Structure formats: structure tokens, C-alpha cells
Amino acid sequence: MLSKIVGSAVPVLAALAAFLVGAVMLLVLGASPLDGLKAILDGAFGSGERLAATAVKATPLILVGAGISIAFRARVINIGGEGQIIAGALLATVIALALPDLPSVVLIPLVLMGGAIGGTILGAIPGVLKAYASVNEILSTIMLNLVMVQFMNFLLRGPLIDPLEIAAGTRIPQTQRLSDNAALPTLVEGTRLHLGVVVAVVAAVIAYIVLWRMPLGFRLRAVGHSPEAARAAGINVERNITYALAISGMLGGLAGAILVFGSEGQRMITDGSAAGFTGAAGFNGIVAALFGGLHPLWTIPSAFLFGALLTGATQLQRVLQIPAALAVALNGLVVIFVISSARFRSYIQSIIEKRPSNRASEDLERPYSKIPGVDT
Amino acid sequence: GGSSAEDEPATTTVPTTEAAGATGSETTEPVAAPLRVAIVAPSAKDDLAFTQSMVDAVNALDRDIELSITDGTFVIEDAAAAIRGYAEDGNDVVIAHGTQFGASLIEIAPDFPDVTFLWGTATDTQGLDNVFAYSPAADEGGYVNGIVAAGISESGIIGVVGPLEAGDAVAYIKGFETGALDGGAKSVNITYTGSFGDVALAAEAAQAHLVNGVDVLTGSAQMVVGAVGVASQNDIPWFGNQANQTSLAPALVVASQVYHWEVILEEMLSLRDAGVLGGQAFEINLANGGLVIEFNPGYDLPEGVRAAADAAIQGIIGGTIDTGF
Amino acid sequence: MGTSNTTKVLLEMRGITKRFPGVIANEDVDFDVRNGEVHTLLGENGAGKSTLMKIVFGLYQADEGEVLLRGEPIDIRSPSEAIAARIGMVHQHFMLVPPLTVAENVALGLSSSRRPFTDLAKVSTRISEISDAHGLAVDPSTEVWRLSVGERQRVEIIKALYRDAELLVLDEPTAVLTPQEVDDLFVILRRMVDDGRGLIFISHKLHEVMALSDRITVLRDGRVAGSTTPAEATRESLARMMVGREVRLTPHKGKVTVGDARLSIRNLTVIGDRGTPAVKNLSLDVLGGEILGIAGVSGNGQREFAEAVAGLRHTEPGGTITMDGADITTSSTRVRRNLGLAYVPEERMRDGVVAEFSVSENLVLVNHGSREFTKRGLLATGAIRRRSTEMVKQFAVKTPTIDTPIASLSGGNIQKVVMARELSASPGVLLACQPTRGVDIGSAEYIHSRLIEQRERGAATLVVSEDLDEILGLADRIAVMYEGEIVAIIDSADAKREEIGLLMAGVLET
Amino acid sequence: MSDFFTLTVLVAVVGSGVRLATPYLLAGLGETVGQKSGVLNLGIDGVMQLSAFSAYFVVLKTDNLMLGVLAGLAVGAVMGVFYGVITIVFKATQGISGIGIFIFGLGFSDLLFQRLVGTPKPIRQLPTIEIPFLSELPVVGEALFQHNPLTYVAFILVPVTILFLGKTTFGLNIRAVGENPHAADSLGVSVERTRYVAILIGNTMAGLAGVALVLELGIFQPNLTQGLGFIAVALVYFGSWRPSHVMAGALLYGLVNATVLQLKARNIIPLSFSELAAMAPAVLTIVALVILAQRVKGPAALTKPFIRH
Numbered sequence A: 001m002l003s004k005i006v007g008s009a010v011p012v013l014a015a016l017a018a019f020l021v022g023a024v025m026l027l028v029l030g031a032s033p034l035d036g037l038k039a040i041l042d043g044a045f046g047s048g049e050r051l052a053a054t055a056v057k058a059t060p061l062i063l064v065g066a067g068i069s070i071a072f073r074a075r076v077i078n079i080g081g082e083g084q085i086i087a088g089a090l091l092a093t094v095i096a097l098a099l100p101d102l103p104s105v106v107l108i109p110l111v112l113m114g115g116a117i118g119g120t121i122l123g124a125i126p127g128v129l130k131a132y133a134s135v136n137e138i139l140s141t142i143m144l145n146l147v148m149v150q151f152m153n154f155l156l157r158g159p160l161i162d163p164l165e166i167a168a169g170t171r172i173p174q175t176q177r178l179s180d181n182a183a184l185p186t187l188v189e190g191t192r193l194h195l196g197v198v199v200a201v202v203a204a205v206i207a208y209i210v211l212w213r214m215p216l217g218f219r220l221r222a223v224g225h226s227p228e229a230a231r232a233a234g235i236n237v238e239r240n241i242t243y244a245l246a247i248s249g250m251l252g253g254l255a256g257a258i259l260v261f262g263s264e265g266q267r268m269i270t271d272g273s274a275a276g277f278t279g280a281a282g283f284n285g286i287v288a289a290l291f292g293g294l295h296p297l298w299t300i301p302s303a304f305l306f307g308a309l310l311t312g313a314t315q316l317q318r319v320l321q322i323p324a325a326l327a328v329a330l331n332g333l334v335v336i337f338v339i340s341s342a343r344f345r346s347y348i349q350s351i352i353e354k355r356p357s358n359r360a361s362e363d364l365e366r367p368y369s370k371i372p373g374v375d376t
Numbered sequence B: 001g002g003s004s005a006e007d008e009p010a011t012t013t014v015p016t017t018e019a020a021g022a023t024g025s026e027t028t029e030p031v032a033a034p035l036r037v038a039i040v041a042p043s044a045k046d047d048l049a050f051t052q053s054m055v056d057a058v059n060a061l062d063r064d065i066e067l068s069i070t071d072g073t074f075v076i077e078d079a080a081a082a083i084r085g086y087a088e089d090g091n092d093v094v095i096a097h098g099t100q101f102g103a104s105l106i107e108i109a110p111d112f113p114d115v116t117f118l119w120g121t122a123t124d125t126q127g128l129d130n131v132f133a134y135s136p137a138a139d140e141g142g143y144v145n146g147i148v149a150a151g152i153s154e155s156g157i158i159g160v161v162g163p164l165e166a167g168d169a170v171a172y173i174k175g176f177e178t179g180a181l182d183g184g185a186k187s188v189n190i191t192y193t194g195s196f197g198d199v200a201l202a203a204e205a206a207q208a209h210l211v212n213g214v215d216v217l218t219g220s221a222q223m224v225v226g227a228v229g230v231a232s233q234n235d236i237p238w239f240g241n242q243a244n245q246t247s248l249a250p251a252l253v254v255a256s257q258v259y260h261w262e263v264i265l266e267e268m269l270s271l272r273d274a275g276v277l278g279g280q281a282f283e284i285n286l287a288n289g290g291l292v293i294e295f296n297p298g299y300d301l302p303e304g305v306r307a308a309a310d311a312a313i314q315g316i317i318g319g320t321i322d323t324g325f
Numbered sequence C: 001m002g003t004s005n006t007t008k009v010l011l012e013m014r015g016i017t018k019r020f021p022g023v024i025a026n027e028d029v030d031f032d033v034r035n036g037e038v039h040t041l042l043g044e045n046g047a048g049k050s051t052l053m054k055i056v057f058g059l060y061q062a063d064e065g066e067v068l069l070r071g072e073p074i075d076i077r078s079p080s081e082a083i084a085a086r087i088g089m090v091h092q093h094f095m096l097v098p099p100l101t102v103a104e105n106v107a108l109g110l111s112s113s114r115r116p117f118t119d120l121a122k123v124s125t126r127i128s129e130i131s132d133a134h135g136l137a138v139d140p141s142t143e144v145w146r147l148s149v150g151e152r153q154r155v156e157i158i159k160a161l162y163r164d165a166e167l168l169v170l171d172e173p174t175a176v177l178t179p180q181e182v183d184d185l186f187v188i189l190r191r192m193v194d195d196g197r198g199l200i201f202i203s204h205k206l207h208e209v210m211a212l213s214d215r216i217t218v219l220r221d222g223r224v225a226g227s228t229t230p231a232e233a234t235r236e237s238l239a240r241m242m243v244g245r246e247v248r249l250t251p252h253k254g255k256v257t258v259g260d261a262r263l264s265i266r267n268l269t270v271i272g273d274r275g276t277p278a279v280k281n282l283s284l285d286v287l288g289g290e291i292l293g294i295a296g297v298s299g300n301g302q303r304e305f306a307e308a309v310a311g312l313r314h315t316e317p318g319g320t321i322t323m324d325g326a327d328i329t330t331s332s333t334r335v336r337r338n339l340g341l342a343y344v345p346e347e348r349m350r351d352g353v354v355a356e357f358s359v360s361e362n363l364v365l366v367n368h369g370s371r372e373f374t375k376r377g378l379l380a381t382g383a384i385r386r387r388s389t390e391m392v393k394q395f396a397v398k399t400p401t402i403d404t405p406i407a408s409l410s411g412g413n414i415q416k417v418v419m420a421r422e423l424s425a426s427p428g429v430l431l432a433c434q435p436t437r438g439v440d441i442g443s444a445e446y447i448h449s450r451l452i453e454q455r456e457r458g459a460a461t462l463v464v465s466e467d468l469d470e471i472l473g474l475a476d477r478i479a480v481m482y483e484g485e486i487v488a489i490i491d492s493a494d495a496k497r498e499e500i501g502l503l504m505a506g507v508l509e510t
Numbered sequence D: 001m002s003d004f005f006t007l008t009v010l011v012a013v014v015g016s017g018v019r020l021a022t023p024y025l026l027a028g029l030g031e032t033v034g035q036k037s038g039v040l041n042l043g044i045d046g047v048m049q050l051s052a053f054s055a056y057f058v059v060l061k062t063d064n065l066m067l068g069v070l071a072g073l074a075v076g077a078v079m080g081v082f083y084g085v086i087t088i089v090f091k092a093t094q095g096i097s098g099i100g101i102f103i104f105g106l107g108f109s110d111l112l113f114q115r116l117v118g119t120p121k122p123i124r125q126l127p128t129i130e131i132p133f134l135s136e137l138p139v140v141g142e143a144l145f146q147h148n149p150l151t152y153v154a155f156i157l158v159p160v161t162i163l164f165l166g167k168t169t170f171g172l173n174i175r176a177v178g179e180n181p182h183a184a185d186s187l188g189v190s191v192e193r194t195r196y197v198a199i200l201i202g203n204t205m206a207g208l209a210g211v212a213l214v215l216e217l218g219i220f221q222p223n224l225t226q227g228l229g230f231i232a233v234a235l236v237y238f239g240s241w242r243p244s245h246v247m248a249g250a251l252l253y254g255l256v257n258a259t260v261l262q263l264k265a266r267n268i269i270p271l272s273f274s275e276l277a278a279m280a281p282a283v284l285t286i287v288a289l290v291i292l293a294q295r296v297k298g299p300a301a302l303t304k305p306f307i308r309h
């Protein structure tokens, strides 16, 4: 018990250390860290609407983070979140464009499913390539991100462009306003808190159940820890690697659909870069997952925290005129600090538990083997 | 909707929040508080291009203004959050400086009926009565630049480096193409690199033009700095758009079409003073002085070419020239 | 057992204690080696042998105690300091870089005369000299991955000799060698001792220990359990000293009537990792109620053969594998297991268990998805725990709890977990590879008895082992594998140790 | 279409491809050295941005190209020390900590730029150096021997890296440590030190790649690299850890890009297919990975932290 508490304290301390560096940066930039903190807190939690905005910002991070957690448990590194989000968004958008008149009860599940399928396809590609052609997934997912950005630009500037944009000659790469029947219903009147938030949380809980309570998750984790032993036990390693990336992609794709149908503008739009549409959720989701100890449930509060940091950063810039890039740099530091503390944490835990620090598990490419508060 | 700042405890330190929210703008005494204006823009506030043109314009206004800026918000949802945040914070005027922000504005503006939103570049207000739309007739200056470019080109081949085929870049480039061809150019080669941000690709696109015998270059959007670099290394004259880009290549920038939004900003603010919070569209053009062709005194432009440019400007103002856009 | 001509003490360790979190690996250990002698360290798995030697070699630092080299106290803080002090070590696991050549492997860590470049020509020449002087034939320009296990062993020794080691530590050097290779190695080692070097030798094989040692020290639970010499000791007395109780070294087998062939292999050809056939046109029947032992030097295709039977490796067209009448040649591992195949892989830490999983998770690794362990699509935690507890008890697995990560168990207990998992399914065909390699005597005895139980139950049991004693003790029939073929099948009643050794080495034709 | 295949155009495309390849090559070679020692660095894109900014800033302030190059190298080296501590001392998961470095570099260089510079101001660019005689050769002269000094440096570093890894004692140590660190350790080769130096080399070269990019362009902007560093990592796999193959990959990538741009400039690719054409390099890389991946195994200890046992 003690070891679990100390264990979860270590990454939190590491994150605090990163924020301390952030405070120093603020000082150097000539702003008071206290004012900065106030601005961030105010921007993230200052009102019901802002709280809702934070939750909405956290939504894709929860989904991508849960997906990353599943992938990492199977020892697959999915850096393709950006591309998977885009794929999901595109397919969901096409569905909404094709069937705008379906009633909400049908159309909303349909577009969400479309998003999930789009993401699944884009996740399955590197999955199959890794499992059956030994293509390193880090690289194929990065490359697919590049491909998807251009594909998105092609579609949004060409076949899917808002006819009004052509008429006006501005040609902003955006679709027309999509069917209101597909809009994710608002949960709290007057805020932007929409159904997508609930979908994400439920998806993360399901991800947890799959990973720790279902045979599929058992196999994914076995494959992640030891593909050789899994294979000898009769588990189809290739197929499970494909599943891991496909599921991870599915959650990313779902995030893509939610980004479109939970957006202010109720349409898909970009500025020509991936982040212009995704808000870099594909990368920030990795950060959230990590901070959540690569555990789908812990990813929820973690994503909320980073959602807060991101919304808070907008306020930081508004109020103190500190560039939002500070928040980006800070995110990087949090990743570095937290991941660097992982070994320290298992070392401390092993001392507390008076057990040999798990010798065989030390060759990990993967971050933590045990998560506080959860028996595996 | 309708939950605006007055429903929430004012947590910001801004003293005017309550006043602005509770009493509405029409009763605000002009002497009391400065006008609070906020800009949300996709690129950096000193980008020597689109965003800077608006920041310069607000600063050029002869009014007591308290200006806040959120720049570099190319993520549309982030921009939306910033726009909403500024409205909540009790700003009087929020400038959504990017066509792509329009979709969000449609959702936000009705929630803040006392705030005036400015949206550009856009040609209509989407039926919202607290939104002013603004746009540049960028094709006009493009045409003039095209005439000049054709005048100084020896090969008659002229290159254009664009980002995505979108926004005012399209208008500028179309006008430029027409002007250059009217001015006697043999061909105008246009490359869209596919990115607003990739400077390296813009530079290589300029290089590719040079290979094809291009001896004059222009371009639009913030990534053109890469292309300007190529131009200056190869002594190729350059035409700027949006802001005065002379500082990028003091010897080679021939002219820049500069956006002087202050001309129409003043009009919009006056309307607001008079109680009209939006509902109209504005355009800057050569005729109203919102578009200005600023020639670089450091570039030795032949008399004849300069005269042709002036003639073109007059022709456009007079309506005798069609820019093709 | 040459009598030592010198009595100078080369290395002396006094009161060595080494702790790891939660474990005391060495406790107050005294140990010494003289020039010109082989001093053997004996002990069960986890007794602390390797740890003690790693302290000698500077890989670990002792928490307490002192080390004297040639009478002088010395503090060895890294392998390079050990090498400088003329200590060499041949590790339990080969310390070679497979893609590099022999010369590059030897040159690693040496300073070069042609700095910053390596001087491989000079190194190669010197390797050849050492090869000639000690009878360690190996080609310096070959990449190590091309070498046989025996050759790799030679490279390890050359590495130590190249650095002019006076004290040589050999941690289980014979675990992967044939009887002939062991004999050759012992000749080489003897010669080195006669040159005046001191040797520390570690092995689990008692007859080797009796053959090579001058002195023997036994470690138990990190402490010295006693010291003796081959003259005073017997294999039985050594085993007793190690385990702390009486141990039966040869398993007891009852009489069983054999049944029909349950596993039939016809014309099996398997391609190995190097792209050449590792198993060539092999045919074999294993009958119900018998243990068929496959003897052979490692690298003669046993591994590929076993993997092909388990469904982990493709077979070439033309061959067939049949189990209880069903053709399983192209079936997946899971299908084979469902048909009643059990498989104990040779590398248990890699293929046998998921090291990060708990004992319980490893016990259900194969059948976690079965009806017994799932309820409405979810894992039935209760049923899994109940069954695991049972198995742990039944197989006498020493573990704190069933939730303990398996990696923190000793090698013998890990193997018991694998056995428990594989045998609890009451398999029709059991394929056990190196079932007791590196496993201590006590656990080995237990594992052997469980294998014999399977035989009595009527299963067809296939035991692949490089330990000839194990095969001789267990098997009803012995198949000798050489270069991918079965060169002879001998009834164990008629089997002679020397004959099998020669068959394994490919010297004797049948 | 036909006028694309004129000599001048082809020469220009090759020249442009070589120029575009330079930063990929520099970063890719550095990453090769790092990976050979067993350390994956996914963060080189971030390192490149930090180095690019510092070089830009120093040249902006001093107008001295040499100082700019040195500043970029120094920042690369500092990031190397940083990454070394993360991966060697703290033994952090390499794939993820690299992402951390990337995000940090992206954000921090942006922050510095906005705070210290703001308006993009052009700086002096690297001069083109025409190699005597060679540059006068027909065809190849213009395509290959009229470039800026860092392009030559990048290509000279290819044989240097081959020699370094293949023939020097330190190169041997790097290869051994990347394959079997325990073996190297047992022979007194310090795994930590070797990896440290390899990481340092890798990051410094990534820094140089950033410098090459910014001094070629003569301007800085946030996210200058646009993910170039990630592609450089991909090229290491593409080149299966052989410097000459990494060079081939970098050239291929540069040439495909240059060709696409050239085709766009001549209106051969219709504007509406611009984006599809821009997918070409990434798609080609994936295809190449599929073809190559099965045959070549990377360093066995890649991404595995070293722990004695």
C-alpha cells in the first residue's frame, strides 16, 4: 500500500518539477509565475463554461491516450494519432454529408462509428505492416501522418470543400456546415460540454476492461511483455499486434469524429497542417497517456490536467501576453521528467516492498510494469 | 445559450468587466474607459504579413484603445476559445482575423450580443447583426504588382509561390496573373506548396521557378519568407503582399501591396459608437485607400514602368480595368 | 586431478557479503584459488555462485568483506580493472557480439597501436598463435553468428588468454557442450592449469565436477555449505551438501506397456535461421506410454525440430506431422494444443513464461480463454485464482503468493510453473525441451518424477536434452540427432554412454 | 511534359534534390551513429529546431556565419548531454522521451523566437562555393559542385562515418555496445561512456542539420523543420543502418520532393492534385520499408537500456 502511494507520488513530483522549470521560464519572460498560474487556472477552471471547454479539450486526449495505453501494453508505439484522428474525422464527415437527413438517434451513432472505423483502418495498416512485414511502426505511423495531412487537404480543398468557399473564392479548406442531426448534443445548457466527453470517458473505461478483464487484453499484454512466450502458448502474436494498433487507431478515429461534431463550427476545417485540425491531440494524447501511467483509467484525469494546461495557456496568452508556445515546451518537459522518473519509481517501490527489483522486467522498452491502485 | 460574462463571477482583474457587461456599450461614455479591442490571429503578430497588417492598423487608429492579441493560433478550436474568452473578458470589439474562424464565430457571436465581432477576410456577415465582415480586394494590388513585374521582367516568365489555394492569396495571385499577362508577360507560373508554414518548401519552389527562367517573383502568406530568401540570393526582384516586406530584402523588393485596415476599422467603430454593432461588410481597395501600393525607394524602378503602375491604379479605381478575379 | 605444483594463493575472498533488494546473494563467504588448481563452485540455482564471481570480475561490488589478489588487497571496481589485474571470465551466457568477427570480438576493449583505428591484422595473428598453442581452432575472420556453440566457447577462452589472464573464471561453460566437446575443453583447461594459472569452475553436472576439480566448495543460500575434494566426495555426498537432504540422482521408473504411436513424423524438413535445412527428412514415432529421448549436441536441429512440432516454425512441403491420427502439419500452435499437445520450451525465461506476469497469470497463459476461466466474456478471476493455488500446491512451487511476478522465482521454481501449466492439461503428447537445464538437483529430481508420471498415464513423451545423463536416466528409447537427422534409435536398456557420445559427435556411423 | 526532360531542368532538379537532402542526411547520419550504439532518438526534430534558432539568432546579432554554426553545434551538444542523462542515467524509455524532446524543442524554440525576435528578419545565408574544376564539369558540375559548404560537409561525412564506425576502435565499441552491451561491458568497454559519446555525436549532427536548414533559408520561423527530423529517423531504418544507404534515402527523398515541385512549377501537375503529389515521399518511404524491412535487422540492443545482471 505504502509502496503504491509512494509509487504514484513519484510521477506527480516529476511533473511538479517540470512545472517548476516552467515557473522559472515565466520569470525569465518577465511574468510572475503566480500570475501565470492564476491565469492558467482561471482559463481552465474559471467558470462553468471554461471548465466545459477544458473537458472538451481533454476529450480527444482521453481517447488517444487510452488507445496509446493499449498499444503500449502490447509494446507497440503508436505515433500515428494525428493521422488516425484525421482518418476518423474524414470518414465521419463523409457519412454526415451523404446522409444528412437521418434522425439524430441514428446519425450520431453512425458518424461516431464511422470515425471509429476510419481510425481502425489507419491503425490497422501499420499494424499489419509491423506484424506481417516487420515494418517498424514508429516510422510507418509517422509516414501515415504525413500522408493523411495531404489527403485531408486534398479532400477539403477538392471534393469535400464547402461550395460557398468556391463561390466566395476564398477556398478555405473546410466542408460545408454539417447536418445538425449529427451535432453532438450539449449536456449542460450554455456550455460546450457535449456528449463526446461522455463517449470518451466510457471508451476509456471499456479500454480498461478490455485490457485487464478480458481475454483479449490478457493476450495483448502477454504479447507486449513476451511475444515469444505468448506464441509458444498458442497466442497469435501477429494478429494481436494488429489488434493493438487497430484498437488504438479506432479510439483516435473516434476522437476525430468527436472533434468534427463537437466543434463550434460543426464542420471539418484545417489550415493545411495536421495540427490545424487536430490541435496536435495525436501527440498530446501520448503525453496524457504517459502521465496516466499508460493506464486507460488514469488517462482520464491526466488528459483533463493537460486539457486544462492547454486551455489555460490560451488564457495565459490573452491575459499576460505570454506565447502559448510556453505550454508546448512545458508539455515536452513533463514528458521528459515523468518518463525519467519511471525507473526511480520502481526502484523505490522495490525497496519499500523489500523484493528484488524485478530482474527480468528490466529490459523494458515499455515504461511501467505496474500501476498504482490497480491489481493486474 | 446566452450565458455571457455577467452570469459568471468576474475572476479576471479587469475592472471594466462589470460596467461593459451590465450597461452595454451604447451608454459607455466615450471619455471614461478606453475601447477594449482584441485580435485573434492565425500567425505571429509581427509576421510581416497578414496578422501584422491588422495589428498595425489598430495601432494606427486615432482612438484610446486597449489592445490584446492572441496570435499564432492556427488551431481553429483554440482560436475559437480565445475569441470566446475575449468576449467573456468584456472586450468591446473582438477581431477574428482569419477566414477560417468564421464557422466558430457563427456559434459564438450570438452568445455575446453586446460585443462587436470583426471577421475577415470575409465578404458577408452570415446574417449576424453584431458581426462586421471585412476583406481586401487583394486582386487589385495584385494586378498592379503584375503590371510592374511584367514591366521589369526580361524573360517574360514570372513565378508565384503560394501556400494553399485559399484565402486572400487566391485573389492576390489571380489579380497578379492577369496584370502580368496584360503587362506583356509570356507566362506566369504558379506553385502552391500545400502549406502555410513550410518555409523550406517555399524556398525550393522559388528555386524551381528560377530553373524555368523566371526572373521576377512574388508570393503570399507567411511562408514566403523562404522564397524571399531565394530571391535575394539570386538577385531576383520580389513583390510583396499584405505588409511592406521591404525589410526582408531591401534591395530587391520592388513594391508591396499593403493592407491599411484602419480605413474601414474607423468606419466600423464609428458605427458601433452609433449603436450599430454589426451586420455590414467592408472592403479595402485602392479607391478607399485601404490598399496601398508602397514602392521601395531603394529599388530603381524605370520611369515608364512606374507610370504604367500609376495608370493601372487609376484604371482600377476608375473601373476601366478588370483584374480577372 | 593433477596435483598442484605450486601452493601460492592467487585469489582470496574473505567474508564476502552481497545483498540485493530483498535478497542476500552472498553471506560471509570465504573462498580462495591457488595457482595451478581448479577450484569448483557448486550450488543450486540462486545459491550465489555467479554473484560471487561477478564480484571477482568487478561487475558487482561486495557490500562487506575483502578480496586479495596475489596476497595484496584489491578493490576491483570494473571489468577493465579485473582484466588489468589479469582476471578473465567466461560468462554463463556468452558475451559475444554475433555480427562482429572473431577478431573484432577479441579486439573489443583492447587499445590499438594504430589509434584511432583498430589493428585487426595484428589481433588475427595473435589469435592464430593462441589457437595453435592451446588447441583452440577458430578462424579469426569469421563472424561469430556463423560459429557453432563449441567454437563460440573457444572464442570466449581465447578472449581471456589474449588478455593474458592468470585467473580464469568459467561460469557453467559446459552447459551447452557435447560430451566430446567437454572432454576437449577439459584437456585445454588442464593444460592452462599446468601452466600455473588458477581456474574457478562452475557446473551443475556432478560427474564433470568430479572429473575436473582439484577442490570443491559448495554454496547454499549464499553461504558456504562446505569444502571438499573429489577424492573425499561422491556425487551423492555433493548433492546432499548442495540441497541439504538426500537426493535420488537416477529417476525410478516402473514398467509400462506401450501403446500405439500418438505422434508420427514423416519426412520432416525444416529450414533454420541461417536459411539452410536444420532438420532433414526426419521420420519418427512416439508411442503412448513411452519416453523418447532425443540426444544430440546443441545446434544439430533439435531446436528447429521441437519448434516445428510445436507449430512455431514452418515445415517444408512433403513432410507430415500427425497427432493421434489428426494431420497437424499446418495447424497453428493453438490448434495443436487443443488437440492435446503440451510444450515445455527450452528457453524458459524467453519462451516458457511471461516474466512480468504473475505466477497465476503464467499458469493460465495457455488456457486463459477456456470456458473454465471466462465468464460472460470476462476473465473469471475467482476461478483462475482457485485453480492457480491448487497447481502451486500440487507442484510444490516455492512462491510467496500466486500474485508474485514469476521473474522473482528461482529457475527451478519457474520451470515447475511451466510444468504445472503444461501437465495439468493431461496432454496426449508432451514435448519437453531441456527440462532441467540450469535447474538445481532438487528441482530436477522433482521434474523427472513428474515426467515419468506422464509416461505412466499413457502420454507420448518426447524429451529433448543435451544432458546425456538425463536422457539415459529417463528415456525408454533414445534417438540421436546429428546434423538434422536421426542417426540412430537405441533401446535404453542397450545404450552405452560412449557409443551415444560418438553418435552425437557424428563419428560413429550406424 | 516533354520539356521536363531537358538537361537544364534535370540538372536543376538534381541540384535542388541534393540541397533538400542535406539536412536529412546530416540528421540521418547522426541518428545512425546513435542507433548503432543502441539509442533511438526520436527527438532530433526538436534538437534541430533549437539549433536552427540559436544559429539564426547568433547570425542575426553578430552577422557572423561561423559563430552561428558554432552556436548551433553547441546547442546540439547540450541537447546530447541532456538526452544522455535521460536515457543513460535515468534509463527512460527512449521512444517516449524522444517525443518529449521533440515537443520541448518545438515549443521552446517557438517561445524564444517570439520573445527575442518576433518579426522574421532575413540573415546572411551560407555562400555557394563552386569547387574549382569540378564545378565546371558539364551537367554534374552544376548539379553537384555548386552548393553551400554544409552540403559538402554532409556528403563528406558519409565516408567519414563509414570509416569511423567500421574501422576505428571507438566505432567498434559503438557497434558492440549496440548489439550486445553486456559483452562490451565484460571486456571493460564502458557502455555508458560509449553511448554518451554516440548520443553526443548524433545530437550535434542533428544540430548541424538544423543549422544547415536555417542558413540555407536565411530566415527562421516557428516549426521551421516541419517534421523533417522524424523523416530523418525513418531514413535510418530505410537505409538499414548503413551510412551509404541513408545517403541514398536522403537523396531519394530530396529528389522526389524536388521533382514534385518542379512538376508543379511547370504546371504539369494540376493544382488540384498538388496534395496527392505531396504524399509521394511518405508513401515511397513506406513502400521501401516494406521491401527492406524483412531483410535487415537493426542493432540488437536498440532502445534497450543497459543494466548489469
Ligand SMILES: Nc1ncnc2c1ncn2[C@@H]1O[C@H](COP(=O)(O)OP(=O)(O)OP(=O)(O)O)[C@@H](O)[C@H]1O
Pocket: A356, A357, A359, C020, C021, C023, C024, C025, C043, C044, C045, C046, C047, C048, C049, C050, C051, C052, C092, C411, C438, D308, D309
Ligand atoms: N542484479 C540482481 N538484482 C537482484 N537480485 C539479484 C541480482 N543478481 C542476482 N540476484 C539474486 O541473487 C541470488 C543469487 O543469484 P546468482 O545468479 O548468483 O545465483 P547462481 O548460484 O549463479 O544461480 P544459477 O545456478 O541459477 O546460475 C538469486 O536469488 C538472484 O535472484
Ligand SMILES: Nc1ncnc2c1ncn2[C@@H]1O[C@H](COP(=O)(O)OP(=O)(O)OP(=O)(O)O)[C@@H](O)[C@H]1O
Pocket: A215, A216, A219, A233, A234, A235, A236, A239, A240, C334, C365, C366, C367, C368, C369, C370
Ligand atoms: N491462446 C488462447 N488460449 C485460450 N483461448 C484462446 C486463446 N486465443 C483465443 N482464445 C479463445 O478462443 C476463442 C476463439 O478464438 P478467436 O481466434 O476467434 O479469437 P481472437 O480474438 O481472434 O483470438 P486470437 O487473436 O488469439 O486468435 C476466443 O473467444 C478466445 O477467447
Ligand SMILES: [Mg+2]
Pocket: A236
Ligand atoms: Mg483467433
Ligand SMILES: [Mg+2]
Pocket: C049, C050, C051, C092, C171
Ligand atoms: Mg549463475
